[in-house]
Amino acid sequence: MTKKVALVTGASSGIGESAADELMKAGFTVYVAARRTDRMAPLGERGAHVLALDLTDDASMVAVVDQILAEQGRIDVLVNNAGYGSFGAIEDVPIEEGRRQFEVNLFALARLTQLVLPAMRAQKSGRIINVSSIGARFYEPFGGWYHATKYAVEGLSNCMRLEVAPFGVKVVLIAPAAIRSEWHGIAGDSLEEASGSTAYGKYARRARKMMDQAYKPSTSVGPEVVGEKIAKAATAKRPAAVYPVGKGARMIRSSVDFTPTAIYDAAIGRAYGSR
Ligand SMILES: NC(=O)c1ccc[n+]([C@@H]2O[C@H](COP(=O)([O-])OP(=O)(O)OC[C@H]3O[C@@H](n4cnc5c(N)ncnc54)[C@H](OP(=O)(O)O)[C@@H]3O)[C@@H](O)[C@H]2O)c1
Numbered sequence: 001m002t003k004k005v006a007l008v009t010g011a012s013s014g015i016g017e018s019a020a021d022e023l024m025k026a027g028f029t030v031y032v033a034a035r036r037t038d039r040m041a042p043l044g045e046r047g048a049h050v051l052a053l054d055l056t057d058d059a060s061m062v063a064v065v066d067q068i069l070a071e072q073g074r075i076d077v078l079v080n081n082a083g084y085g086s087f088g089a090i091e092d093v094p095i096e097e098g099r100r101q102f103e104v105n106l107f108a109l110a111r112l113t114q115l116v117l118p119a120m121r122a123q124k125s126g127r128i129i130n131v132s133s134i135g136a137r138f139y140e141p142f143g144g145w146y147h148a149t150k151y152a153v154e155g156l157s158n159c160m161r162l163e164v165a166p167f168g169v170k171v172v173l174i175a176p177a178a179i180r181s182e183w184h185g186i187a188g189d190s191l192e193e194a195s196g197s198t199a200y201g202k203y204a205r206r207a208r209k210m211m212d213q214a215y216k217p218s219t220s221v222g223p224e225v226v227g228e229k230i231a232k233a234a235t236a237k238r239p240a241a242v243y244p245v246g247k248g249a250r251m252i253r254s255s256v257d258f259t260p261t262a263i264y265d266a267a268i269g270r271a272y273g274s275r
Contacts, residue, residue, distance in 0.1 A: 002074070003027060003028065003029045004027070004028050004029070004074075004076040004077065005028065005029045005030075005031070005068065005072045005074055005075050005076050005077070006023045006028040006029070006030050006031065006075075006076060006077035006078075006079065006234065007030075007031045007032075007033065007064070007065075007068060007075060007077070007078050007079065007112075007116070008020045008023065008030060008031070008032050008033070008079040008081060009033050009034065009053060009055070009079065009080055009081050009082035009108075009112065010033075010034055010081040010082025010083065010131075011032030011033060011034055011040055011043060011048070011081070012032075012034035012035070012036040012037075012039035012040050013034075013036075013039065013181055013182045014179065014180075014181025014182055014183060014223045015081055015131060015176065015179060015181060015223045015226045015227060015230075016032070016034070016079070016081040016082065017032075017040075017043060017223065017227075018222075018223040018224045018226060018227025018228075019079055019081060019226070019227040019230040019231065020032045020043050020048050020227075021043070021046065021224075021227060022224075022227040022228055022230065022231035023077070023079075023230070023231055023234060024046065024047055024048060025231070026231045026234065026235050028076070028077065028234070029049070029072060030043075030047070030048045030049070031048065031049045031051055031064075031068050032044075032048045032049070032050055032051070033050075033051045033052070033053035033064050033082075034052075034053055034082065035052065035053065035054050037050055037051075037052050049068075049071075051064050051067065053082075055082055055103070055104045055108035055112075056100065056103050056104060056108070058111065061108065061111055061112055061115060062115060064112075065112065065115040065116055069119055074119060074123055075116050075119050075120065075126070076120075076123070076125065076126055076127065077126070077127045077129060077234045078112060078113065078116045078126075078127070078128050078129065079129045079131070079230055079234075080108075080109040080112060080113065080128065080129065080130045080131060081129075081131040081230075082104065082108070083104060083105040083131065083149070084101075084104060084105070084183065084186050084187070085143070085146045085183055085184075085186060085187030085190065086098070086100070086101040086145045086146055086187075086190050087142050087143055087145075087146060087187050087188070087190045087191035087194065087195075087207075088142055088145075088190060088191050088193070088194025088195045088204070089141075089142055089144075089194065089195045089198065089200040089204065090144045090145075091198075091199075091200070092194045092195045092198050092200065093144075093145055093194050097145070097194075098145045101145045101146065101149055102145075102148075102149055102152070105146070105149035105150070105153065106149050106152045106153055106156070109130060109153060109156075110156060113128055113160070116128070117164065117169065120164075120167070120168075120169045121164075121167040121168075121169065123168075124167065124168040125168045125169070126168070126169040126170070127169070127170050127171075127172060127233070127234055127239070128157075128160070128164075128169065128170070128171045128172070129172045129174060129230055129233050129234060130153055130157045130171070130172070130173055130174070131174045131176070131226075131230075132150050132153045132154050132157070132173045132174060132175045132242075133146075133147075133150040133175060133176060134175055134176065134177045134244065134246075134248075134249050134252045134253050135147045135150045136150040136151050136153065136154040136173075136175060136253075137175075137252070137253045137254075137256040137257065138252050138253070138255075138256050139256070139268070140207070140268055140272065141203065141207060141268070141269075141272050141274055142191055142195060142200075142203075142204060142207050146187070153173075154173060157171050157173050158241075161241060170239055171241075172233040172239045172240070172241065172242075172243065173241065173242040173243070174226065174229060174230055174233065174242075174243050174245060175242055175243065175244045175245065175249060175253060176226050176244075176245050176246045176249065177220075177221075177244070177245070177246030177247055177248055177249035177252060178214045178215050178219060178220035178221075178246060178247065179220060179221060179222070179223050179225070179226055179246055180215060180217075180220050180221070180222050180223065181223050184211060184212075184214075184215045187211065188208050188211050188212065191204055191207060191208055191211070192204065192205070192208055196208075202273075203272060203273055203274050206272060206273050207272055210271065210272065219247055219248075220246070220247060221245075221246050221247060225245060225246060226245050226246070229243050229245045
């Protein structure tokens, strides 16, 4: 029987690396892609096909999908996992950086999806697995750009799920809570760089401490927990539309929906010292 083929973006670290391992365990031929190909060499030794990918470069995305289709003639699962957290007060973060955040977290996800859908429609089957966040519902000061991208990922995915269903293609959202990876350091550093010494400095430094707190072992989980969930989303006969994953993920997502905005704002504002 032909092996199913998966592409995992952002596999040089964290969730993407774990997802690639879990998909290989589940029997997929796995292509892994990121800018740092050296960091994916161990995955290559474990059987993955390693490709260079820069999500801010259209030609790079086209080349990756072309190579997979040329070598395998099919693509069954796209895991749009790559992304980063750009933090800082909206007043402080240069608009150019806001655009870059959307380029990587949203537009590249949409572009790769466009590139794989013709093959999936021809096969009459396929799965697009988009890594969102609890931050697509939950919100906090200094996370404006990041949260905006994840809200957008969910809006886009929900519409697309209905569009591609007639062609046998399923769209699944993965919504992680705090996961120990490189994400937290990159997000925290961006917050300090953007707002650590501006009018927002006092609150930004407090927010960084809260972020550090959230990534302690007692309140976070390792990336393998998400990797396993992604493999489940890729293999379940009837996958859920959304898989919350990590400590408190389900509760945090739904608590925002069921809490009046004024009460939510007061609680979060008090926690961050801005009210
Ligand atoms: N960790 C969390 O707490 C958490 C929670 C909710 C959601 N998420 C989401 O989960 C996903 C994976 O994050 P993670 O926690 O595994 O973070 P991570 O360890 O920082 O990994 C991020 C991956 O994205 C890739 N990437 C970043 N910019 C890229 C670009 N321009 N082109 C190609 N690849 C790029 C990185 O590869 P290169 O740098 O090598 O290119 C890396 O492999 C992200 O979408 C993140 O927003 C994470």
